[in-house]
Amino acid sequence: MSLAVEPTDGVDTLDRRPGDDELVAARLVARRKPGQWISALVALVAVAALVHSVLTNPHFQWDVVRYFFLRPSILEGLLLTIWLTVAVVVSGYILGIGLAVMRLSRNPVLATVSFGFVWFFRSVPPLVQLLLWSNLASLYPTLSLDVPFVHHFATIHTAHLFTALLAAYVGLTLDVAAFSAEIIRGGLLSVENGQSEAAKSLGLGKARIFWRIVLPQAMPAIVPASGNMVIGMLKATSIISVLAAHDLLHSVQLIYEQNYLIIPLLLVATIWYIILTTVLSIGQYFVERHYARGKGGPAPRGLWEVARGSLPFAGTVRRDLAGLV
Amino acid sequence: MTPALVRIRGLHKHFGRHQVLEGIDLDVPAGSVTVLLGPSGSGKSTLLRCVNHLEKPDAGFVEVGGEIIGYRRDGERLRELPDRAVTRQRAKIGMVFQQFNLFPHKTVLENIVEGQLAAGVRRKAAESRASELLAKVGLAGREASYPRQLSGGQQQRVAIARAVANDPQLILFDEPTSALDPEMVGEVLGVMKDLAAAGLTMIVVTHEIGFAREAADQVVFLDGGRIVEAGPPGEVLANPRNERARAFLSAVL
Numbered sequence: 001m002s003l004a005v006e007p008t009d010g011v012d013t014l015d016r017r018p019g020d021d022e023l024v025a026a027r028l029v030a031r032r033k034p035g036q037w038i039s040a041l042v043a044l045v046a047v048a049a050l051v052h053s054v055l056t057n058p059h060f061q062w063d064v065v066r067y068f069f070l071r072p073s074i075l076e077g078l079l080l081t082i083w084l085t086v087a088v089v090v091s092g093y094i095l096g097i098g099l100a101v102m103r104l105s106r107n108p109v110l111a112t113v114s115f116g117f118v119w120f121f122r123s124v125p126p127l128v129q130l131l132l133w134s135n136l137a138s139l140y141p142t143l144s145l146d147v148p149f150v151h152h153f154a155t156i157h158t159a160h161l162f163t164a165l166l167a168a169y170v171g172l173t174l175d176v177a178a179f180s181a182e183i184i185r186g187g188l189l190s191v192e193n194g195q196s197e198a199a200k201s202l203g204l205g206k207a208r209i210f211w212r213i214v215l216p217q218a219m220p221a222i223v224p225a226s227g228n229m230v231i232g233m234l235k236a237t238s239i240i241s242v243l244a245a246h247d248l249l250h251s252v253q254l255i256y257e258q259n260y261l262i263i264p265l266l267l268v269a270t271i272w273y274i275i276l277t278t279v280l281s282i283g284q285y286f287v288e289r290h291y292a293r294g295k296g297g298p299a300p301r302g303l304w305e306v307a308r309g310s311l312p313f314a315g316t317v318r319r320d321l322a323g324l325v
Numbered sequence: 326m327t328p329a330l331v332r333i334r335g336l337h338k339h340f341g342r343h344q345v346l347e348g349i350d351l352d353v354p355a356g357s358v359t360v361l362l363g364p365s366g367s368g369k370s371t372l373l374r375c376v377n378h379l380e381k382p383d384a385g386f387v388e389v390g391g392e393i394i395g396y397r398r399d400g401e402r403l404r405e406l407p408d409r410a411v412t413r414q415r416a417k418i419g420m421v422f423q424q425f426n427l428f429p430h431k432t433v434l435e436n437i438v439e440g441q442l443a444a445g446v447r448r449k450a451a452e453s454r455a456s457e458l459l460a461k462v463g464l465a466g467r468e469a470s471y472p473r474q475l476s477g478g479q480q481q482r483v484a485i486a487r488a489v490a491n492d493p494q495l496i497l498f499d500e501p502t503s504a505l506d507p508e509m510v511g512e513v514l515g516v517m518k519d520l521a522a523a524g525l526t527m528i529v530v531t532h533e534i535g536f537a538r539e540a541a542d543q544v545v546f547l548d549g550g551r552i553v554e555a556g557p558p559g560e561v562l563a564n565p566r567n568e569r570a571r572a573f574l575s576a577v578l
């Protein structure tokens with residue numbers, strides 16, 4: 001037997017350099033990711049257990065939830081929550097735009113006033129503000145408008161002025177104004193200076209430049225943060241139940257204080273808040289898509305595609321599945 | 326000789342302690358092309374930006390079509406005009422920027438319509454004028470595109486169409502081809518030559534000596550905030566007397 005080592009068949013196939021043609025023709029197999037599947041399985045089991053217990057635990061009393069879900073007093077509360085949110089957000093953002101523009105203006109007094117406003121109202125918790133405003137009567141029992149020569153032209157008693165609702169409206173509006181001013185300022189700063197210079201050189205006036213050139217380009221930076229903020233405010237309106245204003249939370253509180261069905265009634269409120277938040281999120285999606293016009297990147301996807309893309313086994317996950325088998 | 330459309334006299338401008346323009350005197354006859362040359366930092370952009378009041382001069386004045394830009398005469402003083410009046414003056418002076426500065430959120434058509442709307446033109450008329458101009462700069466049919474969907478050269482041609490949409494009496498170009506890939510320079514210079522041939526008054530900052538030689542009526546050489554050489558392109562470009570101008574030209578040629 002010769003000492004020369006004869007390559008065995010197996011070694012031969014391993015060591016032989018494959019030709020380029022073979023490599024070109026080879027099928028590409030993605031890396032397997034068993035960890036991803038194990039963690040997904042664990043999470044699914046946990047979610048299933050949670051859902052099962054929520055649906056079958058008699059303490060949740062889903063029949064009670066169903067019974068109260070569309071009661072008129074609940075819907076009244078819901079309505080108040082909705083319009084208070086709308087009113088607060090609209091007036092807060094109008095103020096916020098003004099504050100942001102003041103802060104960016106070349107006038108140091110305006111800039112400082114805006115800075116001070118934002119600093120103060122960002123510092124005070126909304127609930128504290130709410131209590132302060134509703135107790136304004138003890139600070140300034142009357143607000144009077146004095147006109148020279150006509151003493152006490154008009155006097156308003158603050159106790160009548162600041163109902164719970166008005167206190168909430170004012171307090172939350174100032175809160176939104178302070179936070180939105182910062183969001184808007186950040187957005188405005190993200191727009192290049194060349195944009196307003198080009199607009200100026202075309203003979204556009206200041207207001208036109210702001211509303212038609214700068215603000216629309218600031219929107220992509222403003223909208224996501226504002227979506228958060230509006231949803232936060234929707235929920236923050238529930239603090240007015242402290243002042244016994246009849247919002248969504250207070251309307252369920254009134255009922256469970258009588259029948260002690262606390263959990264199902266809180267579920268009623270929770271589900272309504274989830275529905276409203278969902279509607280707002282969908283709205284945000286469309287607003288974002290609107291302001292993404294002219295941006296590079298892939299064509300905007302439809303809402304359904306986005307939703308499906310984030311569902312397990314329907315969108316991106318399917319590609320991973322291919323790697324496993 | 327045609328009367329000067331643009332008269333610049335004793336123009337001074339500083340930023341902080343840095344004197345950028347140190348007494349500029351310049352006449353630009355109506356219907357002529359003036360090319361500004363000069364090393365980086367010599368004050369070319371600042372001079373151009375004083376012409377449409379994007380920068381306020383410290384002393385001296387710019388007059389376009391007999392109107393002092395940004396100020397009105399009040400005895401021995403020049404008082405700054407209100408925004409509204411400056412806006413009206415700017416509407417008659419077009420400007421084209423190195424970075425195009427098209428409005429990215431508006432379509433090509435809307436970009437060209439915007440200035441016309443501000444000037445009070447009806448939308449219908451503004452849109453048909455915009456389409457006409459697009460055809461003139463070789464971009465017929467691109468009305469609905471967004472700026473980012475166009476090449477640099479195409480964007481700059483849209484910017485030129487936008488700048489001339491209001492029939493300005495003067496148009497300022499600040500290095501219009503410096504941000505372009507070399508193969509796109511020609512198409513933009515071509516459009517500019519068309520405008521020059523059509524009799525538009527232009528002040529152009531550029532390093533394209535070929536354009537200066539072909540299209541300019543006068544070439545002005547700026548250095549350290551002063552005009553060190555000015556004259557017809559044949560003279561200034563062929564044998565500049567100023568040493569700095571000579572050095573600059575041999576570097577860019």
Ligand SMILES: Nc1ncnc2c1ncn2[C@@H]1O[C@H](COP(=O)(O)OP(=O)(O)O)[C@@H](O)[C@H]1O
Nearest residue numbers: 340341345363364365366367368369370371372
């Ligand atoms: N807004 C500004 N603030 C401070 N310095 C500036 C400003 N604009 C221009 N400068 C300075 O002025 C000088 C001339 O600038 P510029 O007119 O842009 O020159 P050029 O266009 O000839 O290159 C440069 O040194 C530049 O740094």
Ligand SMILES: [Mg+2]
Nearest residue numbers: 369370371500
């Ligand atoms: Mg420059």
